[in-house]
Amino acid sequence: MSPKSVKAKIGPSVLNADLSQLYTESQRLMDCGADYLHLDVMDGNFVPNLTFGHPVVKCLRNKITDAFFETHMMVDKPEMWIEGMADARVDQYTFHTEPVSDVLGVCRKVKEAGMKVGLAIKPKTPVETLVKYMDQADLILIMTVEPGFGGQKFMADMMPKVKWLRENYPGMDIEVDGGVGPSTIQACAEAGANMIVAGTAVVQSDNPQNVIETLRSTVAGAIVKCAS
Numbered sequence: 001m002s003p004k005s006v007k008a009k010i011g012p013s014v015l016n017a018d019l020s021q022l023y024t025e026s027q028r029l030m031d032c033g034a035d036y037l038h039l040d041v042m043d044g045n046f047v048p049n050l051t052f053g054h055p056v057v058k059c060l061r062n063k064i065t066d067a068f069f070e071t072h073m074m075v076d077k078p079e080m081w082i083e084g085m086a087d088a089r090v091d092q093y094t095f096h097t098e099p100v101s102d103v104l105g106v107c108r109k110v111k112e113a114g115m116k117v118g119l120a121i122k123p124k125t126p127v128e129t130l131v132k133y134m135d136q137a138d139l140i141l142i143m144t145v146e147p148g149f150g151g152q153k154f155m156a157d158m159m160p161k162v163k164w165l166r167e168n169y170p171g172m173d174i175e176v177d178g179g180v181g182p183s184t185i186q187a188c189a190e191a192g193a194n195m196i197v198a199g200t201a202v203v204q205s206d207n208p209q210n211v212i213e214t215l216r217s218t219v220a221g222a223i224v225k226c227a228s
């Protein structure tokens with residue numbers, strides 16, 4: 001870990017929240033100490049589920065003006081939604097590399113649209129496939145479940161990917177997503193993840209503030225330990 005350049009940040013996913021109350025739920029998570037919001041966009045093709053797209057994200061942005069928005073694009077054609085998400089004032093556009101033939105081209109368009117670039121890979125995708133894109137990425141998302149649904153079991157066998165990334169790209173923001181909560185955060189922190197997406201563990205807790213704080217302090221502790 002490169003403690004000077006990476007920070008522990010917690011980005012709750014609203015996927016398993018009451019989506020009829022998207023604004024209230026999102027604001028509640030920010031009020032509970034979230035560092036950013038992780039918004040799961042699914043197209044029913046790349047994953048067997050559907051959520052929402054840029055019109056909904058724009059409505060949310062009009063109500064929550066000051067939070068950092070990351071959209072996790074679980075879609076076959078991420079190039080299609082860049083303009084809409086930029087117009088919705090999304091901060092970080094994280095897309096899966098698997099279905100994309102011109103990853104560098106999509107990275108360029110995301111940057112030109114004024115957003116940060118996140119590159120995501122599914123559990124079966126080798127981490128080394130990302131090497132040729134690392135110069136263009138602001139964040140790497142290592143999925144710790146098969147994308148598509150919240151509430152799945154954390155895949156601890158993804159931690160070597162995180163560790164490899166941290167060793168080879170010490171200053172990179174490395175995010176984990178899927179089954180992350182108080183019982184699995186230690187493994188993520190020790191491997192070197194600094195950006196933590198947590199859905200069910202936060203949204204369905206009686207004390208989301210406490211869960212967010214536990215996740216952040218565990219990751220921050222690992223960063224400090226690495227520095228000493």
Ligand SMILES: O=C(CO)[C@@H](O)[C@H](O)COP(=O)(O)O
Pocket residue numbers: 013015016038040072145146147148149150151152177178179180197198199200201
């Ligand atoms: O991208 C996804 C699922 O595809 C995630 O963001 C999950 O929605 C996180 O939820 P939990 O696994 O933490 O419940």
